[in-house]
Amino acid sequence: xxxxxxxxxxxxxxxxxxxxxxxxxxxxxxxxxxxxxxxxxxxxxxxxxxxxxxxxxxxxxxxxxxxxxxxxxxxxxxxxxxxxxxxxxxxxxxxxxxxxxxxxxxxxxxxxxxxxxxxxxxxxxxxxxxxxxxxxxxxxxxxxxxxxxxxxxxxxxxxxxxxxxxxxxxxxxxxxxxxxxxxxxxxxxxxxxxxxxxxxxxxxxxxxxxxxxxxxxxxxxxxxxxxxxxxxxxxxxxxxxxxxxxxxxxxxxxxxxxxxxxxxxxxxxxxxxxxxxxxxxxxxxxxx
Amino acid sequence: xxxxxxxxxxxxxxxxxxxxxxxxxxxxxxxxxxxxxxxxxxxxxxxxxxxxxxxxxxxxxxxxxxxxxxxxxxxxxxxxxxxxxxxxxxxxxxxxxxxxxxxxxxxxxxxxxxxxxxxxxxxxxxxxxxxxxxxxxxxxxxxxxxxxxxxxxxxxxxxxxxxxxxxxxxxxxxxxxxxxxxxxxxxxxxxxxxxxxxxxxxxxxxxxxxxxxxxxxxxxxxxxxxxxxxxxxxxxxxxxxxxxxxxxxxxxxxxxxxxxxxxxxxxxxxxxxxxxxxxxxxxxxxxxxxxxxxxxxxxxxxxxxxxxxxxxxxxxxxxxxxxxxxxxxxxxxxxxxxxxxxxxxxxxxxxxxxxxxxxxxxxxxxxxxxxxxxxxxxxxxxxxxxxxxxxxxxxxxxxxxxxxxxxxxxxxxxxxxxxxxx
Numbered sequence: 222x223x224x225x226x227x228x229x230x231x232x233x234x235x236x237x238x239x240x241x242x243x244x245x246x247x248x249x250x251x252x253x254x255x256x257x258x259x260x261x262x263x264x265x266x267x268x269x270x271x272x273x274x275x276x277x278x279x280x281x282x283x284x285x286x287x288x289x290x291x292x293x294x295x296x297x298x299x300x301x302x303x304x305x306x307x308x309x310x311x312x313x314x315x316x317x318x319x320x321x322x323x324x325x326x327x328x329x330x331x332x333x334x335x336x337x338x339x340x341x342x343x344x345x346x347x348x349x350x351x352x353x354x355x356x357x358x359x360x361x362x363x364x365x366x367x368x369x370x371x372x373x374x375x376x377x378x379x380x381x382x383x384x385x386x387x388x389x390x391x392x393x394x395x396x397x398x399x400x401x402x403x404x405x406x407x408x409x410x411x412x413x414x415x416x417x418x419x420x421x422x423x424x425x426x427x428x429x430x431x432x433x434x435x436x437x438x439x440x441x442x443x444x445x446x447x448x449x450x451x452x453x454x455x456x457x458x459x460x461x462x463x464x465x466x467x468x469x470x471x472x473x474x475x476x477x478x479x480x481x482x483x484x485x486x487x488x489x490x491x492x493x494x495x496x497x498x499x500x501x502x503x504x505x506x507x508x509x
Numbered sequence: 510x511x512x513x514x515x516x517x518x519x520x521x522x523x524x525x526x527x528x529x530x531x532x533x534x535x536x537x538x539x540x541x542x543x544x545x546x547x548x549x550x551x552x553x554x555x556x557x558x559x560x561x562x563x564x565x566x567x568x569x570x571x572x573x574x575x576x577x578x579x580x581x582x583x584x585x586x587x588x589x590x591x592x593x594x595x596x597x598x599x600x601x602x603x604x605x606x607x608x609x610x611x612x613x614x615x616x617x618x619x620x621x622x623x624x625x626x627x628x629x630x631x632x633x634x635x636x637x638x639x640x641x642x643x644x645x646x647x648x649x650x651x652x653x654x655x656x657x658x659x660x661x662x663x664x665x666x667x668x669x670x671x672x673x674x675x676x677x678x679x680x681x682x683x684x685x686x687x688x689x690x691x692x693x694x695x696x697x698x699x700x701x702x703x704x705x706x707x708x709x710x711x712x713x714x715x716x717x718x719x720x721x722x723x724x725x726x727x728x729x730x731x732x733x734x735x736x737x738x739x740x741x742x743x744x745x746x747x748x749x750x751x752x753x754x755x756x757x758x759x760x761x762x763x764x765x766x767x768x769x770x771x772x773x774x775x776x777x778x779x780x781x782x783x784x785x786x787x788x789x790x791x792x793x794x795x796x797x798x799x800x801x802x803x804x805x806x807x808x809x810x811x812x813x814x815x816x817x818x819x820x821x822x823x824x825x826x827x828x829x830x831x832x833x834x835x836x837x838x839x840x841x842x843x844x845x846x847x848x849x850x851x852x853x854x855x856x857x858x859x860x861x862x863x864x865x866x867x868x869x870x871x872x873x874x875x876x877x878x879x880x881x882x883x884x885x886x887x888x889x890x891x892x893x894x895x896x897x898x899x900x901x902x903x904x905x906x907x908x909x910x911x912x913x914x915x916x917x918x919x920x921x922x923x924x925x926x927x928x929x930x931x
Contacts, residue, residue: 237649243532258591259593259594259615259616260615268781273931274931277931279931282931318545342758344756345756345767345768345773362758364758365757366759367755367759368758402650438567452704453583453703453704453705455703455705455759455903455907456703456704456911457904457907457908457913458704458907464930469900470931472587472590472591472899473586473587473896474896474900475611476931484824
């Protein structure tokens with residue numbers, strides 16, 4: 222039985238080893254060398270690259286920016302996503318249309334979304350400036366992506382707009398699994414809306430939502446494309462994330478060795494998040 | 510019905526098989542050579558220009574087909590090196606004046622020194638060759654001869670009572686102040702100071718004007734002293750005084766063109782291509798016929814005018830399997846006839862062309878400015894690690910413009926980390 226399972230798994234394992242294991246092993250190898258992307262001799266430098274990366278102010282600065290991006294985006298996506306799911310779980314006319322429309326931002330390619338938001342934030346004719354000036358919230362048009370104070374928040378908003386619907390979809394699916402009788406019973410017992418949410422709905426939501434948050438955290442930690450298109454890491458590096466540092470070192474500066482070592486630090490963090498994710502899945506399995 | 514369908518299917522299969530067979534028997538030997546070429550869709554020759562020039566080449570060279578690919582300037586360097594790192598892909602690439610050192614050291618481009626003809630040596634402007642040279646070898650042919658000019662809105666200047674455009678950078682601020690006070694433009698000057706190479710080009714123009722330098726004789730950073738600091742101070746001060754558009758910090762060249770062409774700015778620093786788009790194309794501009802152009806100003810006692818070398822060349826990659834065809838293509842694209850035919854968005858590399866009516870007609874002001882500016886083009890540093898140095902300088906410029914550090918401190922930090930850092 223055991224042998225047959227492994228035999229059946231073998232083709233998949235072979236493919237995974239080839240497309241995941243081999244590049245990963247190669248990256249580990251490169252991270253201990255001074256390899257350049259093109260040309261030049263390759264020398265073994267031991268852990269020098271890692272020492273340089275961990276000792277550099279730039280590395281910690283981009284780590285901090287990435288953490289802020291993750292915290293802001295994922296928290297907002299969670300809050301808005303859950304709120305939207307609770308609304309869409311109510312019965313009203315046009316609900317199905319809204320549910321279908323909800324997928325639209327998530328289905329848009331990130332580059333399209335980023336370009337669209339660049340236009341929305343445009344300091345001369347952007348809709349965001351128009352909205353805020355017309356509602357009297359600001360006096361004159363501003364450069365949202367040109368100021369370090371607002372650039373990261375502006376990028377986060379664009380990311381939230383695109384990704385909150387994933388949380389909504391998962392939460393909505395979970396909400397549908399809450400038995401209606403439980404709701405009715407709670408109402409009869411005199412439970413108010415908050416107690417009903419906490420005692421009846423939340424236990425059904427917590428598992429799927431945790432999965433959604435962990436998935437979004439892993440994704441947000443790797444963020445590259447949306448920021449690359451919107452700000453290219455500027456102004457004054459205020460939106461530069463770890464992935465962008467990897468790209469800059471490996472491809473713009475051709476320092477494949479340094480790029481690989483930053484990438485491996487990222488892999489380590491992602492692995493920890495994935496370990497947490499697997500742990501959560503296991504625990505949920507035990508509950509059922 | 511079914512029979513007809515089946516017989517058609519059979520015909521198609523047999524026909525296809527015959528074709529495949531014919532090709533494998535050698536009838537395909539006359540097939541085209543296809544070259545892959547990488548260009549940019551930004552400033553200088555437009556995508557339409559490049560396609561038209563390439564169509565001319567294909568018509569004159571049956572059997573050679575060119576596959577064109579366009580990327581924004583910001584993607585050009587990385588796309589080229591990535592393709593090369595992956596074993597090639599392009600035969601011909603457009604490269605910036607700042608890359609030959611890196612591309613030569615890493616053997617990205619073929620050394621074409623021996624292919625350059627006497628006619629080219631005699632006819633091309635001497636300054637243009639610096640675009641493709643590294644350690645006395647030539648790694649392609651110069652194609653886009655470009656620098657940044659000072660453009661001005663003649664109507665605004667007239668209303669402001671300004672008779673002649675500024676000759677010095679200080680005078681530019683004085684004139685901008687008049688324009689602002691008379692409420693003819695909220696922010697009279699617009700620049701491309703996004704955290705990108707565009708900001709370095711504007712900065713370089715100012716460094717040239719203030720008599721600064723990027724590297725000293727030993728190749729060590731020198732921009733943190735003298736003219737290098739004065740240039741950055743000028744940029745920061747003009748922002749502080751409300752004379753430069755604050756959005757310049759997120760603008761690239763196309764944003765500058767848009768703002769200037771909409772009549773919102775009195776002055777703009779930009780490449781050659783903006784002249785005919787802003788002055789002659791009503792679809793692209795609200796100020797057609799009201800655009801003046803002069804060389805970028807100088808600094809009293811230091812320089813008469815200033816210019817950055819923003820030229821670009823066409824090279825053949827070392828991985829190309831068709832270097833001869835690729836050479837024919839770049840020789841054609843840079844030929845006098847072709848460059849004179851498309852001289853509206855980019856000026857030719859050929860000395861003779863500047864007296865040819867085909868080039869000067871309708872753009873006398875631009876050609877007059879070019880005659881001064883092209884002779885003054887100031888180079889950005891020639892070093893194989895240019896990309897890294899440029900990135901550090903871009904960060905320093907932004908730190909100063911955003912008042913996170915003084916110009917002196919920002920440039921000192923960049924100089925200290927040059928070549929080091931990560």
